[in-house]
């Protein structure tokens with residue numbers, strides 16, 4: 001018997017959006033919409049690799065749902081499709097539909113596989129998409145070829161770079177790039193390189209995640225081969241493996257918080273750009289050193305006023321005898337006033 005034959009026919013499913021009690025909340029929430037299920041790729045850490053094939057919901061019903069959501073005030077609609085652009089014709093049809101029918105102020109977010117995106121599709125978006133209508137989330141995970149081979153992740157870094165660069169040059173679509181620390185054979189130095197490779201593309205957002213050994217995934221089955229130690233309860237996050245010690249995992253975690261505050265929030269772009277290019281060997285080294293300092297100082301993880309962020313960064317730079325402090329101070333002043341204007 002075909003194991004897939006008892007699957008739901010997604011085209012027959014009713015809309016999940018027509019509940020009156022949801023209407024007052026549509027404008028305040030991120031609305032998640034699923035227009036396809038499954039992924040053709042086989043990344044061994046991912047639950048979507050288990051499902052065979054990609055199935056689609058009915059396109060016209062999807063469009064009706066999106067119209068309904070926009071008419072009722074939805075502002076942020078996130079497609080949870082694992083690889084929205086796996087079918088170029090489908091993605092193009094939806095992009096065109098959203099460009100034609102969007103309401104001002106609506107944002108659509110997609111998970112995109114960047115290396116399979118054709119330049120002509122990006123050119124179309126650069127030429128026709130209104131500024132800020134679309135936002136792309138791109139999983140890079142690692143730039144280490146051996147690591148990607150071990151997890152059966154086919155990724156063409158040159159093509160991925162071409163896509164991200166072209167989208168960035170178009171200045172229409174913000175990009176959020178994801179990394180996973182703790183993949184097989186990605187030791188601390190390799191992760192540092194992955195981070196720097198991706199940071200060089202200057203994505204609007206860069207997010208670090210830590211590998212989770214999810215039940216049912218190939219990597220969990222083979223976890224002993226790579227010496228994984230991981231939480232014995234959800235989310236089964238890795239704590240160490242053969243090439244990455246617990247203390248190195250803890251060090252990488254220190255990067256996360258300062259990266260969020262000092263890059264992803266974009267409140268001092270000129271200052272950070274200068275620091276990472278002139279004062280540290282690599283961007284990773286800046287975020288790592290600052291993250292360690294931040295933790296040693298006992299500063300909390302909660303958000304801070306812009307003034308606090310400047311004071312803390314300045315204190316850190318001063319303590320380590322950073323050169324060009326006067327230039328950095330000028331850039332901070334520039335960033336401060338640029339942020340006040342927004």
Ligand code: SF4
Nearest residue numbers: 039041043046048082
């Ligand atoms: S990580 Fe992304 S590309 Fe890989 S199997 Fe999962 S959804 Fe597909």
